[in-house]
Amino acid sequence: QVRLVESGGGSVQVGGSLRLSCNTSGLTYSPYCMGWFRQAPGKEREAVAGLFVRFGSTTYADSVKGRFSISQDNADTLSLQMNSLNPEDTATYYCAATSGGCAFTPRGSSLVGTGFSDWGQGTQVAVSS
Numbered sequence: 001q002v003r004l005v006e007s008g009g010g011s012v013q014v015g016g017s018l019r020l021s022c023n024t025s026g027l028t029y030s031p032y033c034m035g036w037f038r039q040a041p042g043k044e045r046e047a048v049a050g051l052f053v054r055f056g057s058t059t060y061a062d063s064v065k066g067r068f069s070i071s072q073d074n075a076d077t078l079s080l081q082m083n084s085l086n087p088e089d090t091a092t093y094y095c096a097a098t099s100g101g102c103a104f105t106p107r108g109s110s111l112v113g114t115g116f117s118d119w120g121q122g123t124q125v126a127v128s129s
Contacts, residue, residue, distance in 0.1 A: 002121065003027050004095050009123030016085050016127070022078040022095030022120055033102035035113050036070060036080045038091035038125075045094075047113030049080060050104045059104045061111035063088070085127045092122040 003026035008019050024031065031053055039045040049070035050059045058070055069081040078095055102115035 001026065003118045004097060004120035006093065006095050006120045006123040009093060009125045011126040011128065012085055014086055014127060014129045017081070017083045018085065018125060020080040020082065020093055020095075020123060020125075021073075022080075023076060024078055024095075024097060025076040027097060027118065029099040031097040032099055033115065034070075034072070034078050034095065034097045035102070035104070035116065036068075036078075037094045037096060037113060038089075039094070039122075040091040043091075047104055047111040048093075050102070050111070050113060051078070052102075059111070062106070062109040082125070085125075087127050087129055090125060090127050092124050094122045095120045 005023040008021050035047050035050040037045050037047050048061050048064050051070050067084045071079050073079050096116035096119045098115050098117045105112045
């Protein structure tokens with residue numbers, strides 16, 4: 001059963017913007033923690049942004065800090081606003097959620113997110129120069 005559905009991916013030029021959305025209406029619980037992840041071809045999946053729903057606090061990978069913004073637009077929608085995109089942002093982007101605890105651990109300019117139980121199927125983002 002698909003509980004999370006991403007949309008909004010596409011192809012943009014360097015410096016462009018995209019807004020990704022994740023429909024969370026399929027969840028059977030109120031998420032404690034949600035996040036956006038990405039995986040580029042041949043690379044490990046990494047977290048780019050996290051949201052601790054109850055507290056409204058956010059965290060970002062250094063590589064996207066100041067350019068990306070995570071938000072919960074309403075009870076059923078998690079968004080990721082992406083500005084000043086560059087070719088290194090090219091990847092498949094996934095949203096994730098959990099009713100329990102989660103953690104985001106910095107690793108260099110990346111972020112490792114753990115504890116997520118539900119994942120979307122992904123939406124592709126391609127940034128060309």
